[in-house]
Amino acid sequence: MKTTGNTILVTGGGSGIGLALAQRWHDAGNKVIVTGRNAEKLQAAIAGRPNMSAVSLDVTDADAIAAFAKDIVARFPNLNVLVNNAGIMNAEDVSAKRDLTQAEATVVTNILGPVRLIDALVDHLAVQADSAIVNVTSGLAFVPFPKAPTYSATKAAMHSYSVALRIQLEGKVEVIELAPPAVRTDLTPGQSTREGYMPLDDFADEVMTLFAVEPTPEEILVQNVMPLRTAEANGTVPQVLERLKAL
Template identity: 60%
Template sequence: MKSSGNTILVTGGGSGIGREYARRWHDAGNTVIVAGRTLSSLAETAKGRENIHPVEFDVADAQGVAAFATGLCERFPGLNVVVNNAGIMPFETIEAPRDLDDAERVVETNLLGPIRLIDAFIEQLKTAEDAALINVSSGLAFVPLPKAASYSASKAALHSYTLSLRKRLEGLVEVIELIPPGVQTELTPGQSQLEGYLPLDDFVTESMALLAQKSTPSEICVEAVRAFRNSEANGNQQELLDMLGAR
C-alpha cells in the first residue's frame, strides 16, 4: 500500500483506531473520508484537517449501502482504499438462554457490514490505481474472549473471509488484514484506561510503520498481538484462552 496520494474510506472513523488512522493518513498526504453513525464525532476527527471528510453512515444499514457507495464514488472518483474498521463489542452471557439482540447486532455490524461494503465498492477498487482493501479483525479472532464470544467469532469469520478475498482479488486489489491486540480505546467502557492494553498512539505508530514497508505484509501484526495470532501453531492457545476466561 502506498503511503500518500490515496483517497481512503475509513468506517468507524469517529473514535479510537479509526480516528487516529484517519488523522495520520491525512497528515501523510492522503484524502480521507470518515464514515460513522454520529456526525459530531466524525467532525471532531476532521477538525483542523481540510482533507478529512465526514460522512454519516451506519454499516449495519443493509438497505443504504448501495446508495452510500454510489454517492461516495461520484463525489470521490479517485477512491482507491477501503478500510473496514467499524465494530461493536458487547459483553455477553452465553451459558444460559438470553435475548440474542446483542449477538445479532455484532454479526450485522462486524461481519455483514464489511461484506456488504466490500461488495458495494468492489468494482471501484478493481479499476482504481494502487487499490487496497484493509479489514480490521482482532487478536481475539485467534484466541476468543469468552465474555465477548460473538465479537470474537465475528472477527474469526472476517479473518477467514479476508483470506478468500485475497486469493480471489490477487493481482487486482491488495488485501490486508490489520490485527490489533487489546488497545486503549473506548471499544468497551473504560478500556482506554486499562493497564496491559497497548496505548492507542503506540499501536498506530507501530502498525503504520508495517503498512509503509515497501512490500506491505498481508497481515499487520504488531508485537503485542503475535502470541495470539500464532497461538495455535505454537501450542499455547488453550493457555491464552484460560487466561482470558479468568478475566
C-alpha cells in the first residue's frame, strides 16, 4: 500500500484507532473519508483538515451499506483504499442462559459489516491502481480474551477472512490485516486510561512506520501485540490466557 496519494475510506473514523490513523493518513498527503454513526464526532475529526470528508454510515444496516457504496464511489471515484475499522466490544458472562442482543450486535458489526462493505466496493477497488483493503482485527484474534468471547471470535473470523480474501484478490487488491494490542481508546469503559494498555498516539505512530515498509507487510503488528500473535507458534497460549484472565 502506498503511503501518499490515496483516497482512503475509514469506517469508525470518528474516534479511537480509526480517528488517529485517518488523521495521520490525511497529514501524509491522502484524501480521507471517515464514517460512523456519530455525526458530531465525525465533524470534529475532519475539522481543520481540508482533504478529509465525513459521511455517516451505520455498518449494521445492509441496505445503508449498499446505498452508501454507490454514493461514495460517485462522489470519490478515485477511492482506492478501504479500512474496515468500525467495531464494538462487550464483556459477557456466558456461564448461564442470557440475552444475546449484545452478542448478535457484535457479530453483525464486526463481521457482517466489513464483509458487506467489501462486497459492495470490491468491483470498484479491483479496477483502481494501488488499491488495498485493510481489515482491523485484534491480538485477541489469536488468543481470546475470556471476558469477551464473542468479540474475540469475531476478530478470529476476520483474520481468517482476510487470509482467504488475500488469496482471491491477489493481483487485484492488496489485503492487509492490522491487529492491534490493547490500546487506550474508548472501545470499552475505562479503557482510555487503563494502565498497561498502549497509548493511542504511540500505537498510531508505530503503525504508520510499519505501513511505510516496502513491500507493505501482510500483517501490521506493533511490538506490543507480538506475545499474542506468536503465542500458538511459541507454545505460550496457556500462559497468555492466564494473563488475560487476570485483566
